[in-house]
Amino acid sequence: MHQLAKALGERIRTQRKAKGFSQDALALSCSVDRSYMGRxxxxxxxxxxxxxxRIATVLECEPQFLLPEALSLHELASDLAASD
Structure with a gap:
């Protein structure tokens, strides 16, 4: 699932920057530690x-907007197999 988590994180970072939030400000608004937001x-x-x-609400977008484009079934299966 690492590939999926990484893609999600990239989309969150992109939206955060587009909305003008620092990582620290977003973390504070979402009630999470700044280092956790970085992770x-x-x-x-x-x-x-x-x-x-919670993150989507603060960033004023729908949660599905933050989700990465669907991975192909092959990529998803490979990612899941690697995490086992």
């Missing part, structure tokens, strides 16, 4: 749906 943006952690909604 989210780098794709080092898998976030909960609740956190995704």
């Amino acid at each position: 989210i943006e780098r794709g080092e952690v898998n976030i909960t749906v609740e956190k995704l909604y």
